[in-house]
Amino acid sequence: MGSPPVTLEAELKGVQRLGTDTAPLIYFIEGHPKYGSLVRAVFERAEAGEVELFTSALTLTEVLAHPLEKQAEEIANAYKTILLESPHLHVFDVDVRIAEKAAELRARYHLKTPDAIQITVAIQAGCEVFLTNDKNHKRVQEVRVLYLEDFLASQLSP
Numbered sequence: 001m002g003s004p005p006v007t008l009e010a011e012l013k014g015v016q017r018l019g020t021d022t023a024p025l026i027y028f029i030e031g032h033p034k035y036g037s038l039v040r041a042v043f044e045r046a047e048a049g050e051v052e053l054f055t056s057a058l059t060l061t062e063v064l065a066h067p068l069e070k071q072a073e074e075i076a077n078a079y080k081t082i083l084l085e086s087p088h089l090h091v092f093d094v095d096v097r098i099a100e101k102a103a104e105l106r107a108r109y110h111l112k113t114p115d116a117i118q119i120t121v122a123i124q125a126g127c128e129v130f131l132t133n134d135k136n137h138k139r140v141q142e143v144r145v146l147y148l149e150d151f152l153a154s155q156l157s158p
Contacts, residue, residue: 008038008151012051012129018042019054019122019143021115021132022062027148029063029078035133035148042131046088053089054125056098056117060084060091092121109139119143 012018020042027035028043045051060083067076083091092098098120106116115134122130123143130137133148 006151008146008148009041011146011151012042012045015051015128017052017054017125017127017129018046019119019125019127019130020059021118021130021134021137022055022059023133024131024148025055025059025079025082026063027133029082030075034152038148038151039131046086049088051088053086054092054122054127055083055089056092056094056121058094058114058117062114090125092125094121098124105140105142109136111136111140119145 024035024039024042026032028039030036032039042051043053046053060080063079063083064076067073067079083089094102094117098117101124102113102116102120105111105120106113109116111119115137118132119130119137119140119142127143130140130143130145131148132145135147135149137145138147
C-alpha cells in the first residue's frame with residue numbers, strides 16, 4: 001500500500017498568510033459540489049482568525065461578472081460583503097508596483113495577466129502559500145502553490 005494522500009489541512013498547518021486565487025472564493029461562496037467542502041475549512045480558519053487571506057481587487061471583477069450577468073443580486077452582494085468586509089480577507093489594489101512584478105512573472109512563467117497579478121499580490125503580501133485550482137500556477141517558484149485538485153483524493157479517503 002502507498003502512503004495516505006496529503007491533505008490540504010496538513011499542507012496549511014502553520015500557514016499564517018495565504019494568498020487565494022478567485023476560484024477558491026467562488027467554490028466557498030457558491031458551495032461548489034466538488035470543491036466546496038475542501039475550501040470551506042480554509043475560510044473557516046480565516047473567520048476564526050487563524051489565517052489571514054490575501055487576494056487582489058481583480059478578484060472582485062472576476063466574481064461579480066457572472067452574478068451581474070445573471071442578475072443574481074444576492075450572490076453579487078454576498079461576494080462584495082465577503083471580499084470587502086471580512087476582517088481576515090485583505091484585498092490589494094493593483095498599483096504600479098504590483099503591475100511591474102506581475103509582468104515579470106507573466107514573462108517568466110507565461111501566465112495570463114490576471115493570474116500573474118493574483119500570484120504577485122500573494123508574494124507582495126508575504127504569503128507562505130497561494131491557493132488555486134489552476135494547474136499552470138504550480139510552475140511558479142516564488143511562492144508555494146497549492147493546487148486544489150491535488151487534494152481531492154485525500155478528501156475522499158476514509
